[in-house]
């Protein structure tokens with residue numbers, strides 16, 4: 001088996017770390033930390049963590065020097081050891097005072113990321129905030145931004161890349177003949193399809209999402225990590 005012949009890639013929030021109401025409070029699950037440490041030491045396996053978070057944010061939460069970090073939905077990529085592979089200039093957009101005030105007054109949280117603005121409503125009733133979420137979606141499209149639906153979050157992101165494109169790129173770059181991917185959300189559906197054709201696609205079940213076709217549905221981190229070990233520890 002040559003280096004990189006299996007690409008093992010994980011989404012972060014909801015897949016390696018439990019979802020929290022406050023995204024800044026999210027921490028890597030302890031079992032996930034052990035799994036990442038073990039798998040990054042394996043010969044013939046390249047490990048990647050794929051997230052919508054900024055690279056600088058992700059790196060502080062995962063502490064995985066042996067893994068590739070695909071951040072900002074693929075707009076930022078760092079190789080093991082932190083070498084910059086892909087980067088993009090920060091997003092500079094203005095929301096407008098009316099929409100900004102409406103978001104504030106409704107109690108929604110607007111997160112300013114390096115390459116995106118993310119509107120969060122976790123802990124709230126979606127029907128109550130739907131008109132403002134839709135206004136934000138229209139505004140983002142008018143700005144020429146990509147709009148990404150997540151679990152209780154809508155993100156307006158600088159155009160380009162995407163988790164699937166970045167995963168395909170990395171699979172080529174490391175010469176992976178097999179791809180294993182684990183994810184929990186709509187933005188993982190592309191990478192999951194790609195992995196289902198080339199290895200295995202593992203989907204973390206949640207009441208918020210219907211699993212796509214062709215995936216193995218798992219109900220807990222523990223079960224996920226057991227299946228991942230079966231895939232790579234041969």
Ligand SMILES: [Mg+2]
Nearest residue numbers: 011013014185
């Ligand atoms: Mg996720």
